[in-house]
Amino acid sequence: MISEEQVRHVANLARLGLTDDEIEKIGGQLDAILDSIEKIRELDLADVPPTANPLDLSNVLRPDGPRPELSQEEALFQAPERVEDLFAVPRID
Amino acid sequence: MAGSHSLLDLTAHALAEEIEAGEVSAREAAEVANTRIGEVEDEINAFVTTTPGLALERAEAVDARNGGRNLWEGVPLVVKDVLSTRGVRTTCGSRILENFEPLYDASALRNFGDDLIVVGKANCDEFAMGSSTENSAYGPTRNPWDLGRVPGGSSGGSAAAVAAGEGWWALGTDTGGSVRQPAALCGIVGLKPTYGRVSRHGLIAFASSLDVVGPMTRDVRDGALLLQAIAGHDPRDSTSANVEVPDYLTNLEDGVEGLRIGVVPELMGEGIEPGVREVAERVASGLEGAGAEVGEASLPHSGYGLPAYYIIAPAEVSSNLARFDGVRYGLRVSADGVHEMYRKTREEGFGAEAKRRIMLGAYALSSGYYDAYYAQAQKVRTRIIEDFQAAFARYDVLLSPTAPTVAFEIGEKVDDPLAMYANDICAVPANLAGIPAISVPGGLSEGLPVGVQLMSDHFTEPTLLRAARATEQVADFRYQMKP
Structure with a gap:
């Protein structure tokens, strides 16, 4: 069982605001989902290597040269709030 | 309703050939699609955004550029609303991106050139998370076969649009069946290519080690042609495969003898x-x-596939959706401090399923649970x-x-x-x-x-396509436009 405190902790890690109703509902749903997922723990996979990418890629590199990218104006044009050439945010707490 | 020789009766490749032969213009095709969308969209809700004017304008540009065109360029396209389209808002079915306008087209669209004839952005479950298209901030899409039923998901808008003839073909994305399952439920063909076969650049990420863009079409030949259009290596996506793209149409009719x-x-x-x-x-x-x-x-x-998927995909989601923080684009809900701004923005911006998956993923990755x-x-x-x-x-x-x-x-x-x-x-x-x-x-x-x-x-x-073509021939089913 996931406690309400754990749900609040994870929501905080994810920077996700949740109402008290949502906390309760999501807690119950996470319990049910995790119950159904438990079965993967019955497999003994101690010696099995993990797969992070199905094509088994590693260290894909490109030439590190300058190239045209977004202009500052383009990058900023959808900013919810800007101050001159910067993204503006509320007080950092 | 259109006449007996309606362009809507054609498959995408047949329409492409007529356009290539000069029998029909791309503009006429776009007009037909716009009209059909106007007729049925109130019932179906396959689109978050329709772009009739842009489609006509781009179609005229394609018509003017006869010679040196790719076969697929004249056929209007339905694009799932998780693929970035330059100048056309791209919402991912989410409130958090309600007014988001990409600066470039997704790389998967690049072989359509600058004049991509997009008739609209197809509805989907929020950030492609769902199997019914009910998790959209823009209302559910209805299945053209039975308006009381879901079209599947998450690419339900793309599937319903093709099934309803609101266009000839569509692009969807498939992270855990999101092209194939809605295609199945709407009576069309849905192809999930090999991971890395199609660039993910400009596809707004759900689960990066699983996501792939795929064709949703009336028949297998249309699927092969659309795959031809979108496949290829892209230096902007480090997971895209540097593997030569074969001709997907050549061996399509070879049958399954000996397969x-x-x-x-x-x-x-x-x-x-x-x-x-x-x-x-x-x-x-x-x-x-x-x-x-x-x-x-x-x-x-295979019985462990679903539980493994419902750990890996939400884990990647909890990471990928961290970028929606109200700072650089998208919704911002004002607050005194930056942390409260993040929390409120994400609380108001995300729907129930997105929140559930973020929570599940963050939990599975959190200290003490990661290994388990x-x-x-x-x-x-x-x-x-x-x-x-x-x-x-x-x-x-x-x-x-x-x-x-x-x-x-x-x-x-x-x-x-x-x-x-x-x-x-x-x-x-x-x-x-x-x-x-x-x-x-x-x-x-x-x-x-x-x-x-x-x-x-x-x-x-x-x-795969050869076997699929043979399947289509032995199946007791032919594409029919609904409703």
């Missing part, structure tokens, strides 16, 4: 509706009659890949149903995540292994379409 096809018993049993299983069995018999060697191909770990869940799921993924390797040593193509049921009713599963997730049981193994898979309509059950899924090894789309 080894393995029916997957684990995906034919428990949880699969009898009517769905019967269609899959009938198609397998039909392929045998057409000359294929049909046997049984076990995937012993995420690391274990990655190892299950290795086992599933090994299962496929063993199966492909004996068979060229594997066969199963695409989805366990026909289209279900709107509202039936939306508050029951486990019932909803069970829709993906046949689809997720191919995503975990990164192999290509396709859903082809196999027939009807209860008067609704049933999809048959074919899977093959990495980068063997030509074989």
